Amino acid sequence: MHNAYPEPLFLAQGSGGVAKDDRRKIVLPQVIIESAMFFQEDGRSKGIEINLSDRATQNTISGHPELIRQVLMNIFDNFIKYGKRNNGVEVDQRIQKSTGMAIIEIRGLSEIPLDQSDLKKIGTLGFRGQNAKRIVASGSGLGIYICKKIIQEQGGSLYIEAGALGKMLFVIKLPI
Template identity: 80%
Template sequence: MEGVLINEVEQEKNLDLTLLANFVHQVVNPLNGVAGTLDNLAEGTVEGEERRLQRLNAARAQLEQCITLIRNLAFLAQGRGGVADDDRRKIVLPQVIIESAMIFQEDGKTKKIEINLLDRSTQNTITGHPELIRQVLMNIFDNFIKYGKIGHPVEVDQRIQKSSGMALIEIKGISAHPIDQEDLGKIGTLGFRGKNAKKVVASGSGLGMYICKKIIEEQGGSLHMEVGVQGKVLFVIKLPLQS
């Protein structure tokens, strides 16, 4: 029995070290990119106002990715990433979706992957934690930009489901490498990365989807993922109108 407990402790320690190493790698890479962009701008090697603006927007997107990663780690360490239980406000779904998608606009352009909200006019609202909902959307959009098939858009739909009285956010796109059915049930497990993800990006934190699922479930909702033929991927987020 003692040997089993020691083995479990060692496994947890190894998982913690792997997560930390992957986390550091994911944060350092975009920060190096930002530093390189600032050097180029300071030295005047980027010519033309349009190109300078593109570089600045790309650097901002890289910083936002770092912020998301740090929030993921903070959420894991603190339970809610510093968001108070009673800090609930009205969330306008189209607004929070658009704000989250804009962060990946520049990265999306380079891969010809647009994030399109199908219904921008219907102002469906819920009550919850805007920062946490934004964090979930950013994690999912980040996955689509990283692992999505070049030239194929990501489509987002939002509505209130009459049968359940829940708010629905559906996000669908196409993965560059189809997700293995064996991996599907493990996605959302702490530290797990699917085979398709490893083909595109060798290392990752394995935190994103775990935290997405945890955030949504803690607000009384659900998150599940479906995969179809030719790399089709669908995320379905259900949230109560008041959490």
């Protein structure tokens, strides 16, 4: 597989560089909580709390903790920016025995429901949904695109679903 990022990759938010062979044990609840903590204050101001349903089950994977944290931070940031006020963001993590994949599901509500025609384009380089443009005027359309590339580089996938009344679901699948 072609390496999508150069060595070393420098991330936003003051993270250090990441070399492609720098794989370590990632404790999923820990990386989820660390990522969510970064947005809790902004979330509280909108009445949006990020909640990990199972903190006790210490599922682990091998990968780049900084990159997985960056993906989660981007998704949480989107839920805070575009999420419906006074609604929570629920996060579940588990190991799917049939596939041997770690699954992270992130659910919440969008302030303005995502148009189904936009759903297929999310994660395309430079694309921003019409609902996102109405809520926050500026944006590059790079966030979810980069998230998908990072997850694919880790051997996984990122799936997004939009439902009635603004329901949003992000599903991250990563090999353990």
